[in-house]
Amino acid sequence: AAEDLFAKASEYLESGCxxxxxxxxxxxxxxxxxxxxxxxxxxxxxxxxxIILLGFSISLNELFS
Structure with missing residues:
Protein backbone atom coordinates (compact mmCIF):
# COMPACT_ATOMS: atom_id res chain seq x y z
CA ALA A 1 0.00 0.00 0.00
CA ALA A 2 1.05 3.60 -0.48
CA GLU A 3 1.22 4.14 3.28
CA ASP A 4 3.83 1.39 3.53
CA LEU A 5 5.94 2.98 0.78
CA PHE A 6 5.90 6.37 2.47
CA ALA A 7 6.70 4.79 5.85
CA LYS A 8 9.68 2.98 4.29
CA ALA A 9 10.85 6.21 2.62
CA SER A 10 10.67 7.99 5.99
CA GLU A 11 12.61 5.15 7.58
CA TYR A 12 15.34 5.47 4.93
CA LEU A 13 15.58 9.24 5.48
CA GLU A 14 15.74 8.80 9.26
CA SER A 15 18.55 6.27 8.75
CA GLY A 16 20.67 8.81 6.87
CA CYS A 17 19.57 8.35 3.27
CA ILE A 51 21.06 15.81 -3.62
CA ILE A 52 22.73 12.57 -4.71
CA LEU A 53 24.53 12.25 -8.08
CA LEU A 54 23.97 15.91 -8.91
CA GLY A 55 23.62 16.42 -12.63
CA PHE A 56 21.86 13.10 -13.27
CA SER A 57 18.60 13.47 -15.13
CA ILE A 58 16.33 11.17 -17.07
CA SER A 59 13.21 11.65 -19.15
CA LEU A 60 10.31 9.71 -17.67
CA ASN A 61 9.22 8.79 -21.19
CA GLU A 62 12.63 7.15 -21.65
CA LEU A 63 12.53 5.50 -18.22
CA PHE A 64 9.11 3.95 -18.81
CA SER A 65 9.56 3.01 -22.48
Missing part, protein backbone atom coordinates in the same frame (compact mmCIF):
# COMPACT_ATOMS: atom_id res chain seq x y z
CA UNK A 18 19.40 11.78 1.66
CA UNK A 19 17.12 11.15 -1.30
CA UNK A 20 14.45 8.51 -1.95
CA UNK A 21 12.83 7.88 -5.32
CA UNK A 22 9.44 6.20 -5.38
CA UNK A 23 8.79 4.91 -8.89
CA UNK A 24 5.25 4.06 -9.99
CA UNK A 25 5.55 2.48 -13.46
CA UNK A 26 1.82 1.73 -13.75
CA UNK A 27 1.04 5.48 -13.48
CA UNK A 28 4.31 6.65 -15.09
CA UNK A 29 5.06 8.80 -12.07
CA UNK A 30 8.04 9.35 -9.79
CA UNK A 31 8.18 11.00 -6.37
CA UNK A 32 11.50 12.23 -5.04
CA UNK A 33 11.51 12.62 -1.28
CA UNK A 34 14.21 14.43 0.68
CA UNK A 35 14.26 15.62 4.27
CA UNK A 36 12.90 19.01 3.17
CA UNK A 37 10.64 18.34 0.20
CA UNK A 38 8.64 15.94 -1.91
CA UNK A 39 8.64 16.48 -5.66
CA UNK A 40 6.24 14.81 -8.08
CA UNK A 41 6.96 14.04 -11.73
CA UNK A 42 4.76 12.59 -14.47
CA UNK A 43 5.19 11.23 -18.00
CA UNK A 44 6.82 13.86 -20.20
CA UNK A 45 8.82 15.37 -17.34
CA UNK A 46 12.58 15.27 -16.95
CA UNK A 47 13.58 14.08 -13.47
CA UNK A 48 16.74 15.50 -11.89
CA UNK A 49 18.44 14.27 -8.77
CA UNK A 50 18.15 16.74 -5.91
Missing amino acids: QEVWLVFPENKRVLIITENQTLAFKAGDIVNTQ
